[in-house]
Amino acid sequence: MSRLIDLSVPVLDGPSEATPVxxxxxxxxxxxxxxxxxxxxxxxxxxxxxxxxxLTTHTGTHMDAPLHYGLRSGESPAAAIDEIPLDWCFAPGIRLDLRHIPPGVGITAADIEDALAKVPVELEPGNVVLLWTGADRLWGTEAYRTDHPGMTRESTAYLVERGVNVIGIDAWGFDRPFASMLGDYRENQDNRVLWPAHLYGREKPYCQLEKLANLDALPEAAGFTVACFPVKLAGLGAGWTRVVAIVDEA
Structure with missing residues (x-):
């Protein structure tokens, strides 16, 4: 027997979306x-x-393709959402518990390594990694858009360089909140603080899942399969995605 767990938020107009529906x-x-x-x-x-x-392609639970990050990824043109390999979107999942990291703070490579050490399986190439921040508890409020941690270039590279193609987060965005990044940029004028996790995708291709939900409903940190097929929007940088965990309870 398998149980299906919905890891998606609904598509609707409300305070948790930055753009109207x-x-x-x-x-x-x-x-x-x-x-x-x-x-x-x-x-x-x-x-x-x-x-x-x-609505925008980034409304609701969605997948960002390399084309969202820039025109090129590595030595090749960046892939659009309809060009993402299907086997990236159906693979064993691993949930990393990062709920202790405060809003506005960057998730480091050491944070990822520590979280992986608590998972009962080894990270393997092709795994879908789900970042559990607990920010989805704020869904339905304006705070959802601002009160969450975010990935850094280093933490993103840590996973992608180990063969991870898809990384998901249960927050409004993958990087730190816009206000946190903008505040740092205004203080030091270093543009490397602006969307560093996204822009790592210009170096090596990977996909992000944003606005996940219900990661607390997963019974374990591993032992489940993630299905995350984006809508086939030709030539675009993102696509709405119904993300589901398939848990084998045999």
């Missing part, structure tokens, strides 16, 4: 006229509905 609904009652027909032409006077949604 606009939904226009063609309901069952109005749909006949839109089709050039009358309500009585349909059983119960209702046709089929439709919705038009306007």
């Amino acid at each position: 606009e939904v226009s609904v063609l309901d069952h009652k109005s749909a006949p006229a839109a089709l050039g027909l009358r309500p009585e032409d349909f059983p119960e006077g209702e046709a089929i509905s439709n919705e038009t949604v306007t």
Whole structure:
């Protein structure tokens, strides 16, 4: 027997999103006229509905492709979201407990190494690594966008250089919050503090999952499979993703 655990947040307009989600609904009652027909032409006077949604590719739980980080990754053009290998998106998962790291603080390579030492399996190439910060408890509030730690270039490189292709986080963003990075930049004018984890993807390709949820529902730090197939948006830098953990309970 396998149990499925939803690791995604819903797509909706609210205080946890930095950009609006606009939904226009063609309901069952109005749909006949839109089709050039009358309500009585349909059983119960209702046709089929439709919705038009306007949102960014970074709304809700989503995957960032190398193209999001820059035009090139390593020596090659950066891959768009529809070019991500499917085997990157279905692989054994490892959850790293980083809940002790305060909001605004960068997650170091040593933090990753320490968290891995507490996992009962060895990290292997192709594993999907899930960073458990606990920030998803703030979902539905404005604080969700600001009160979380974030990855650094060094911690990202630590995982990617060991064969990890997909790294997920249960926070609004993968790097530290914008205000933390901007404050450091204004103080020292060193642009290396601006999205360093993202920009590491210009050196070597990898994908990020942002806005994960429910990592506390995983029964163990390992022993599960992650399915995280992004919507096939041609030529774009990110795609909405329903992330699911598959736990074998046999």
